[in-house]
Amino acid sequence: MLRRPATETQITHGGRLWLYVLGGLTLLFLILPSLLVIPLSFSDSRYLAFPPPGWSTRWYEAYFDAIEWRDATAMSFTAATLTMVISTALGTLAAYGMHTSQSRFTQLAYATFMLPLIIPGILIAIGIFLLYAHLGLNNTLTGIVLAHSVMAIPLVVILVASSFKSYDMNQEMVARSLGASRPWAFLTVTLPQIKTSVISAALLAFITSLDEVVISLFIAGGDKATLTRRMFNALRDEIDPTIAAISTLLILISIFLLGLTQLLQRSPNQQPTPGNEPSPRQSAKA
Amino acid sequence: MTTTSLADEVGRRDHAAWKAPNEAAYRRRERSETTVLAALAVPGLLLIGAIALTPIAWLFWLSFRSGSDFTFEHYERLLHPTYTLTLQTTFELSFLVTAICIALGYPLAYLISQVRPRLAGFLLLLVLFPVWTSLLVRCYAWLVLLQRRGVVNSWLQDMGLIDAPLRLMHNFTGTTIGMVHIMxxxxxxxxxxxxxxxxxxxxxxxxxxxxxxxxxxxxxFVPLSFPGLFAGIIIVFVLCLGFYVTPALLGGGRVMMWSMQIERNVTYHSDWGAASALGVVLLAMTLAILWGVGRLIGFDRIVGGR
Incomplete structure (x- = not known):
């Protein structure tokens, strides 16, 4: 096995052993720390030793019993759901408009949509804090949802726009030549074929809002504190094992959502993602 | 033959006669359609413009104001050693994290690109898992692992590699480890x-x-992989420059980043002049790097990432 050539240039698997070891260790570095939190959350000790000296669910009880953690969780999920709806709708609409319109402004519009990703988060956070202080939107659900939508829309635009690149717009043209209006053609012909990307974008928008920290630190205080804000403040003070319980729940949500996007991509009527398996002609050109 | 050419001629004239107004109407229709479609992007743009961009323009304006006067004093204050030291830390940390990310990321990406597609898909999923995991969860994990009586220290002691627990967090080391994990x-x-x-x-x-x-x-192979490498370096470096959460938690107040100075000036001192000047400098550095590299290798490659 180890003597077998691994590549076109005749390196053996044995000669590449270091690569497998280094790659494996790097992957462990990436995933192990988060996963280690799961057993720790079932520890019965305040001190987070590994392996835990005994097992209990006391930190989960502490989490579910504390009204401020429950409120913060409800707040975060409400904000994430609303953000998902708003940013998916606006982002998909914008991606469709920019793809189909021949206007000269689409390039500029696309660049503008990318700005929230390029501008450092802390700057956006204090800017929104300043704006909301004058509008009275600090510590309101509306304010949080609008701010999170601004961060999620660029991601939706990227994902949906990239799915349009591999979509043949002539299909919509055919539908329209057969009498469908443009909105109807979009809803019945185009949307069903890009739905994988739209749903993935929606999930990404959801998790973006759920995990958003910096903006929430400034604008989501008082009884509108989000889960991340409460967690951040708790982490700054002490390493409370209750957070291990919350973290475990958040990890499970992440795994669930990530798994969902993977399942969607494998569904039978999948869209080929752009650049996925380049055709021979493409790679010859590269 | 003459009849057909005559019919052709009539047809052509006929066509030409109503081609002009038809084409004009078609053009008008096309123009209005282009406008309507372009307008679909407007709601999203308005939201981003109002919530994210307007306040930044406002901060830019504030950075030159003292009372009702125009001033450079907020920028002059940035020359103070506190801030130059912060700038130095920020760049040191960003360079170090980017370098470690290249050292660990290049072999891993190479490995994934060489294995069978099915395995590559699985390995890629393992790389994506941290991205989908909450930032705070990952910082918490490192706080637990790196603390004085934490997992890393106790394992190192059990293996006899160290006698006394190492200081791994609330310092530069801990911040670097946490940032590499994120980036x-x-x-x-x-x-x-x-x-x-x-x-x-x-x-x-x-x-x-x-x-x-x-x-x-x-x-x-390596020269052909440069576009991806450059894209990775730019993304990581620019994200590091403005990063707040991980240094704030794992640095324990001992690692002062540019972003933390901004936060301090707003929360503790309510000094909007200083905060906005710091913010403008941060944004200018970010845009300068993106622009410079964009000129060098083409902006599409950074944004597209492929």
């Missing part, structure tokens, strides 16, 4: 996307022409 996927993903599209025939050709595997790798 590594952003290095691996663009690198992998580029490596996957490299034609294997080039490596075969290099071998045929007598290059040793090592020489073929450095002479052919």
């Amino acid at each position: 590594l996927p952003f290095m691996v993903l663009p690198l992998y996307a580029t490596m996957r599209s490299i034609n294997r025939d080039y490596m075969r050709a290099a071998a045929n022409l007598g290059a040793s595997p090592v020489k073929a790798f450095w002479g052919v």
